[in-house]
Amino acid sequence: MKPAERINNLHPALLNAIKLGIFAIVAALILGSTYSGTAERIAEAQLIIEQRALLEVVERLTSKNIDLQDRIAIPEEALELLHLQPGQSIQVVRNNQSEAIAFILPSVAPNGYSGAIRMLIGLDLDGQITGIRVVDHRETPGLGDKVDIKKSSWIEGFAGKSLGNPEESGWAVKKDGGSFDAFTGATITPRAVVSQVRTTLAFYQQHLDEFIAQATTLSVEESE
Amino acid sequence: MSDFGSISRDGLWSKNPALVQLLGLCPLLAMSNSVVNSLGMALATMLVLTGSNTVVSLVRNRVTEVIRLPAFVMIIAAFTTCTELLMQAYTFELYQILGIFIPLIVTNCTILGRAEAFASKNPVLPAALDGFMMALGFGLVLFTLGAIREILGYGTLFADMDLLFGPMAANWEIDLLHIDTGLLIAVLPPGAFLVTGFLIALKNIIDDRMEKKRLAASNPLVVGSKRVRTTGNVS
Numbered sequence: 001m002k003p004a005e006r007i008n009n010l011h012p013a014l015l016n017a018i019k020l021g022i023f024a025i026v027a028a029l030i031l032g033s034t035y036s037g038t039a040e041r042i043a044e045a046q047l048i049i050e051q052r053a054l055l056e057v058v059e060r061l062t063s064k065n066i067d068l069q070d071r072i073a074i075p076e077e078a079l080e081l082l083h084l085q086p087g088q089s090i091q092v093v094r095n096n097q098s099e100a101i102a103f104i105l106p107s108v109a110p111n112g113y114s115g116a117i118r119m120l121i122g123l124d125l126d127g128q129i130t131g132i133r134v135v136d137h138r139e140t141p142g143l144g145d146k147v148d149i150k151k152s153s154w155i156e157g158f159a160g161k162s163l164g165n166p167e168e169s170g171w172a173v174k175k176d177g178g179s180f181d182a183f184t185g186a187t188i189t190p191r192a193v194v195s196q197v198r199t200t201l202a203f204y205q206q207h208l209d210e211f212i213a214q215a216t217t218l219s220v221e222e223s224e
Numbered sequence: 225m226s227d228f229g230s231i232s233r234d235g236l237w238s239k240n241p242a243l244v245q246l247l248g249l250c251p252l253l254a255m256s257n258s259v260v261n262s263l264g265m266a267l268a269t270m271l272v273l274t275g276s277n278t279v280v281s282l283v284r285n286r287v288t289e290v291i292r293l294p295a296f297v298m299i300i301a302a303f304t305t306c307t308e309l310l311m312q313a314y315t316f317e318l319y320q321i322l323g324i325f326i327p328l329i330v331t332n333c334t335i336l337g338r339a340e341a342f343a344s345k346n347p348v349l350p351a352a353l354d355g356f357m358m359a360l361g362f363g364l365v366l367f368t369l370g371a372i373r374e375i376l377g378y379g380t381l382f383a384d385m386d387l388l389f390g391p392m393a394a395n396w397e398i399d400l401l402h403i404d405t406g407l408l409i410a411v412l413p414p415g416a417f418l419v420t421g422f423l424i425a426l427k428n429i430i431d432d433r434m435e436k437k438r439l440a441a442s443n444p445l446v447v448g449s450k451r452v453r454t455t456g457n458v459s
Contacts, residue, residue, distance in 0.1 A: 045316035
């Protein structure tokens with residue numbers, strides 16, 4: 001039997017399966033090569049976006065030569081409080097004498113109008129907010145999306161605030177008797193952000209000493 | 225059908241996927257709230273549709289009836305994922321805005337529809353042209369929708385174009401209406417439905433007019449003239 005005849009004598013289902021299999025292999029090869037061709041650029045693009053947000057939240061710090069190399073782990077029991085995925089970590093911000101001068105915490109407000117609002121919160125050693133950026137959200141365009149710095153400067157109002165400033169009762173939107181503005185027609189979004197920022201501040205205050213200790217150990221390890 | 229002029233006309237006008245076949249409405253309505261979003265979506269769709277039509281036509285004699293659909297879907301999914309990766313690599317911020325609608329191109333009925341209805345029955349060149357023209361027709365509607373909604377909703381045109389074309393496009397924004405708060409409904413989903421409805425109505429009006437003209441041209445008999453010509457040349 002010639003090879004061609006042998007192929008034709010195969011059961012049709014088997015023949016179809018083989019053909020489909022070849023399709024799958026070719027598709028996988030194309031995808032694989034595209035992936036490996038773009039992976040590096042994608043990682044770069046992601047890093048640029050993240051770095052930009054990181055730099056923005058610590059813009060107010062006086063030290064200009066900051067070093068963003070080290071990260072420290074988030075205590076496991078806090079993952080739920082901050083609504084984070086395992087593996088996310090806290091960014092240590094050092095000045096040029098490699099002293100830790102601030103920390104950047106990821107935090108997620110789970111109860112936005114259309115799901116989670118992911119934020120980066122920069123905090124200095126006095127517990128003051130150096131800056132906040134919303135890095136991912138699905139809030140309504142024109143209403144809730146004003147938490148995004150691209151749409152409105154509302155989020156900059158958090159800079160300089162801390163747990164005692166305003167007082168505890170002030171950590172709410174004005175509509176609820178607090179001291180933060182809400183947007184016309186959208187209260188849910190700023191309410192979610194304000195309350196999660198407050199939660200994060202309280203968590204930070206409790207653990208600040210641990211963070212500083214960890215950051216110092218890291219820098220000692222590196223210099224050895 | 226296989227003549228290039230009529231393929232182009234079908235894709236751009238008489239069988240326009242967005243205005244006539246009403247396929248792929250999900251990305252059309254969801255992502256047309258500004259010109260930059262529309263263009264990004266249109267380009268991604270064009271890449272997938274042209275590519276999938278070409279490949280489907282290339283393999284059309286190899287796939288049997290039974291595995292036709294899974295094979296086509298696999299081809300389309302592969303192209304979509306490639307497009308997604310490319311967008312992530314070269315227009316990351318736009319990719320973030322378009323979000324879930326890029327992977328969802330797989331489910332855009334226009335694409336499987338053209339693979340089934342045209343590419344699987346025609347040679348490569350017409351199939352590729354058909355994919356390109358259908359996508360262009362879809363993209364032009366997306367662009368028009370995006371422009372109208374951006375003007376009504378934000379009062380601007382071509383804002384944030386640097387997300388797609390790089391830093392050189394940063395100052396393309398034209399502030400047309402100088403308003404603080406635009407017509408919010410235009411950027412929300414209901415606005416998409418309304419504007420699309422008006423565009424379809426406009427297309428139908430134009431079609432009606434053209435049809436009347438065509439009839440008038442092919443029927444030179446003046447209404448009211450009842451005399452029958454009995455002599456001379458009837459040309």
